[in-house]
Amino acid sequence: MYNETVMEHFTNPRNVGEIEDADGIGEVGSPQCGDIMKIFLKVEDNIIKDIKFKTFGCASAIASSSIMTDMVKGKTIEEALALTNKDVVDALGGLPKPKVHCSVLAEEAIRSAIEDYKKKMK
Amino acid sequence: MYNETVMEHFTNPRNVGEIEDADGIGEVGSPQCGDIMKIFLKVEDNIIKDIKFKTFGCASAIASSSIMTDMVKGKTIEEALALTNKDVVDALGGLPKPKVHCSVLAEEAIRSAIEDYKKKMK
């Protein structure tokens, strides 16, 4: 069903947790649809210095969260905003068709966290 | 499908053939329905002295003809007329349900031959 990369990220997800004094927090999804992703950002000089996630959802939701956080860590806010769900799928080496929405959620989650960060900056 | 008695009468039918100077001949059935029985009688003093048959039909038609001719041979005309298809089925030790009509044909065949004999007697 899932390839090795997905299973690896599901079994040993990177960046799990919360950031107490986060600069931005994003939460997308809902219990109804069975997926919730919550992202915590620490930003310095427009660069994502630290990122953590918590995800309620299936293996591909957890793996998408994990790889996405890895991909944007150390990147600028603009670079992070340029990340698409396709990038997430590609980095995972592919997802089964019915699971592609999990990668969309990952894209939405990072955007939502950045939005929150920008709002707080104002 | 068929029991041993039926198979035995099908494989080694009694009284096969024709009687050149028959006292009565009966023919029932039609090629349409796949069964024709033809019965030849030799009658003396109201007793069936000899009987032969020819049958176009399935194994149970041939077996019914065979056992029926055996059953009425040596019997009086009245006794032969009293023969029912059930007697034929019983003597054969049973026939599959869709094949019971073959025993009916045997009953009809002997009746038809006796009728012909009676007509000729008049």
Add this chain to the structure above:
Amino acid sequence: MTKRRVYVDNSATTPVHPQVLEEMLPFFNENFGNPSSVHSFGRQAKKAMDKARERVAVALGAKTEEIFFTGSGTEADNWAVKGVALANKDKGNHIITTKIEHHALLHTCEYLEKHGFEVTYLDVDEYGLISLKQLEEAIKDSTILISIMFANNEIGTIQPIGEAARIAKEKEIYFHTDSVQAMGNVKIDVKELGVDLLSISGHKIMGPKGIGVLYIRKGVRLDNLIHGGAQERRRRPGTENVAAVVGMGKAAQLATENLEQHIRDMTSLRDKLINGIYERIPHVKLNGHPTERLANNVNFSFEFIEGEALLLSLDMVGIAASSGSACTSGSLDPSHVLMAIGLSHEIAHGSLRLSLGEINTDEDVEYILEQLPPIVERLRSLSPLFKQCEGGKVSV
């Protein structure tokens, strides 16, 4: 490393029992004849069919001429419902069933709704039980069929089928029960129950896949679902799947012969599992009825986590189970059964079914009880819905 494999998904399918397979094997390329053939190859096959039909009849308390083999439990359900509906539409167009039927029943009813039939879907209570009173009230003059599953495939709740059938009989309405999950786990006697139609499936009772049975009480009027040759007394055409029929016969026999012992064994494993999970894992909820429950069914919701992730984690330690989570069904919604008993979406998503079978042992249960708690804990630690409070005690 030889990984331990513990299969506790017996409600999804079972392995074929060795004795069943043994009886099936000669029918693939030794006694391979077509039962409709006149010759010896055909007669051998026919004889095997007759024996199997007799065994199924005995297992269900039916007459042999009331047993019809189909290609699956699903086909048996479809045939019963569509067959009765189409053959009796002069009498009425109303069907009563429940909200927790298998999709084989539900989607068939929905299809009939598109074609002029009216369907009432009975509610169930929080344990998955229908109300006989509601059933009685749902009956109209136009009701031609009541179809209520014997036991639910997800939560294992057993319905009062005898009583429901009695209500149907009083009103002269045909009564069908999907007994695919009940068979082999509950005593079934069609005459005692008073049902008109009953479906079972081979692969749920250690028989082969691709074979089902529809019991049709003599005299019940129903259309064919499939048209063609003269097989199954012209009611279910198609060259008979002799090997599978033979397997079904043997499986039905085994399921009935050993029923009492099987129920005792399964109940003991089940209760050990239920109690063990309650003891070891907080924030869990047993789904289904506490007592009116299949001897082999365990269904828990684990709060804060999602079922597919749970299944995959279990799979990695060799445990094969199933879940009512949407992610495992390919649809967006979680199981309609869990929703019907009133679970919230998120609780429904976190459900786990462990369905036991003859192949399971005490060691299997112990292994599960050992592996499950840390897996649940790990997934909860990933979940934003779950917060560890100070002092290490868990709470929401």
Add this chain to the structure above:
Amino acid sequence: MTKRRVYVDNSATTPVHPQVLEEMLPFFNENFGNPSSVHSFGRQAKKAMDKARERVAVALGAKTEEIFFTGSGTEADNWAVKGVALANKDKGNHIITTKIEHHALLHTCEYLEKHGFEVTYLDVDEYGLISLKQLEEAIKDSTILISIMFANNEIGTIQPIGEAARIAKEKEIYFHTDSVQAMGNVKIDVKELGVDLLSISGHKIMGPKGIGVLYIRKGVRLDNLIHGGAQERRRRPGTENVAAVVGMGKAAQLATENLEQHIRDMTSLRDKLINGIYERIPHVKLNGHPTERLANNVNFSFEFIEGEALLLSLDMVGIAASSGSACTSGSLDPSHVLMAIGLSHEIAHGSLRLSLGEINTDEDVEYILEQLPPIVERLRSLSPLFKQCEGGKVSV
């Protein structure tokens, strides 16, 4: 005495090929998982299904997503015809088929006639061939489906399917062909033929019984025949019969890989049998087309005798064959196919089909040619329709 057994009823059913059985065996109680399950047991089963589907697709020249497994050839036929009819009744209610279809097709059409559809049954000529001109003339504005069998199961006549499909395509009418007998005996490529739907059955090509395939060209609109779970991309529910699917895949592969050699072998045996019967037995008639004929089909009428008696006599010497006689079908009329090619009832009753398969040898043919003449002679000697004339020469 070890009696010789010669099975020449391969059009009724075939033994499962040893290589097919070998591939099936692990799926009964080792890899017994339900392909819909998330865990490793399920994934193994799913993988086996995918491989089998790929093999069938390759065998038919189709895409994998155009291959749907059913519970029999009959079910595939029913699904194609009812499915297209019900899904397209907004466009029209007229179906064209032939008088010599299998009952799976004919009885389905008759059922649809009772439900508001109109069916034209095309005639065939004395060899069993349809007329393309008659087909074209039968088309109306309301025609939504043309279903013509690829090769006939009784007399082996092969229809010009490519041409017929072309006519259908020009008029934008769906085209289905029942290829249950053609498969494995004729080259089939759905794209080259240009058909929209095509049915095959496992047990006619040394695969298992209880499995069929419906090829559905992408884009064809048809209703489900069976409703339920999400299997077969929601189009044919019911837990997948994994072992049988695997068997079907292997059988389809073998049937296609060895097709040319198989056709050569069968043709040689067939012609030896046909010529041998003509040489040895008077008053016989070959039924079906002399050249447009399945490589494995021999069908003779023996005047003055009845088929079942012939079959049983052959059976007693170990030869397994079949007949179009009414007595062997459980109905009162002889085969509708033999009637459609213009045989009289009595000639039709005396028909014998010898259908060859991979298991047959030259010695089998010689044995038949040795055993058949005295049997025919004996039965003729019992027949009132047959009279021996003086000098020993036979005549009517």
